[in-house]
Amino acid sequence: MIHDHEARLRTGTASVDITPGDPVEMSGYGAREGRSSGVHDPLFATALVLEDGAVTVALVSVDLLNVSRELTRTVERMLAADGVDLDELLLAATHTHAGPYVPARALDISPPLRAETDVSETVAEITEGIVEAVGRAADRIEPATIRVGNAREDGVQQNRRAAGGVGGNVRVPHGPVDPDVTALLVETESGTETVVYNFACHPVCTTGDETLLSADWPGYTREHVEAERDGATVLFLNGAAGDINPRGMDPDRSGEDVYDLMDRVGTRVGDAVCRALEDAESSTKLERAPVRLDAVDVRFPLKETPSAETIRGHVADLEDRLAALEERGDEVGYEKLNWDRRYAEELLAIAEWDARCLPNRIPYVEIGELGIVGLPGEVLARHGLEFRKRAAVETLVLAGYATDYVGYVPRLADLENVGYEVRTMKIAPEAIVEFREGVLELVGGSI
Known part of the structure; x- marks a missing residue:
């Protein structure tokens, strides 16, 4: 017998266009010069708010290279001031390399990547858009169900370290890809539909020479899924994509070739999402499962350097x-x-940095046999594969680039092979151990 006080899932969703109206500093490539020169496709902040009568969580995806600890806290404070009380905010960037610059400690410390101009006005507008998306989603809360589906897309990814690495300086080239596509089909009582999908791949179809704002391939995936699902709201959570790039990128691509590549990758991923949704439609509905929250603090100490x-x-x-x-x-x-x-x-x-660590809080949301963990940076694929393999839940969604940005998080075994991800990482080897143990503690695997 079901009692009224038992957990009952309720959700609301909203998407807000956060595309800057004026030229802005862009993020993603150190070689890029000047500000944005226009817009190829719009950028969005998309929010899914879900509650069970006792706990309220917001999952937010934003078309940016990164978020930051400061941005996440500002959004939380502004929402609280607006009367939107959340028990957890999982704010994640899609990691597009064609979006506006948002400061983060581990990004600003990189000489070729930091912005040299004041971007506070742009960040304020983006922050307001995120807050608006969550607020609208919270206003639309109604009874809902969640179903989970899976598919594979093994034709668009390449482990760039296996291909020799950025700059071609990985000593022993190797590394896996993660072809799994997970889709959450969220259906409300009134008939609205939200698709949350998870896939691990860098949105780097664009180049440093291109100055049009773009969501990169996730923008094409969004359009494809919206068209196939009759206007469903689409929310993308990138995965452990630190060493995963789209396959077949011509290093000399420019102009329309860039956007043709985005279209090809985005459409293939979109087809896989639709297959995962078909799988979800035959799965058991999550309807009365309670929402469980957990988190772990990780210090991420910085690596030691010579004087x-x-x-x-x-x-x-x-x-x-x-x-x-x-x-x-x-x-x-x-x-x-x-x-x-x-x-x-x-x-x-x-x-020369006056910091010793990058303190972070890693959030974890669990609903029945579904878990969602926020990873604050560029986590390499082997981490993600291991986390999912050792998770206690049936389905683990790895939300990369979430809540903050600490740069690259390789595995200890990657350090001896060097390469771009290792040489530009900001954290110490012991931070990798702390991170791994913290995530495994959250998701239920033995350490």
Whole structure:
């Protein structure tokens, strides 16, 4: 017999256009110059608020490279001031490399990636859009059900470390992909439909030469699923995609080739999402499962560096050698050594930083046999595969780029193979251990 006080899922959803109206600083590529020159496709903040009568949670996806600890806290404070009381906010970026710049400590410390101009007005407008999306979703709360489906898409991903790495400097190229697509079909009593899907892949179809704002391939996936599902609201949670890129990217692509690639990848992922939704339609409904919350604090200590004076001397030596290579016209040698200079400058920035760690709170939401964990950065694929394998729940959604941005989180085994993700990571090896143990504690796997 069902009693009135038993958990009853209720949801509300909303999507707000957060596309800047004026040219803005863009994020994602250190080589990009100037501000945005227009809009290729709109950027959105999409919110799903769900409650069980005792606990209220908001899942929010925003078309940005990253969010930050400060942005997440500001959104929480503004929502509370508006009377929207949440027990948990899981705010995640899609990680598009063609969106406006949002500061984050681990991003601002990178010399080629940080914005050199004041972006506070842009951030304020984005923040207001996120708050508006959550507020509208909260106003639309009504009884709902959730069903979970799965599919595979193994034709659009490539592990970039397995392909030699960014800059081609991984010592022992290897690494997996995660082809699983998870879709949550959320249906309300009044007939509205929300699709939450999870897939691990960098949105980097665009390039540093392109200056049009874009959601990248997730924007095409959204349009494809909306068309197939009669206008359903679509919310994307990227996964453990730190070393996963779209397959078949021409390094010299430009103009329409960029957007054709976005279309190809986004449409294929969209087809997989639709297959996962068909699978969901035959699955058991989550209707009266209570919402359980948990979280773990991870300090993410920063990696140790030589003294700033020592690194400055190394940078000066590299610049002299680069000048000599440029004078000789050795483009290949210059490009290779220039990566070393970039890494040295990144290391110098950490040595001069007045911080010792990147404190974070990793949230976890569980509804029946469904778990959703927020991962604050660029988590490499092997982490994600292991977390899901060892999770206590049947379905674990890995929401990457959530609540904050700590940069790359490789596995300890990746460190000896070096590469871009290892050389630009801000955290110490012991932070990787702390992170892994914390997530496994949350999702129910033995450490």
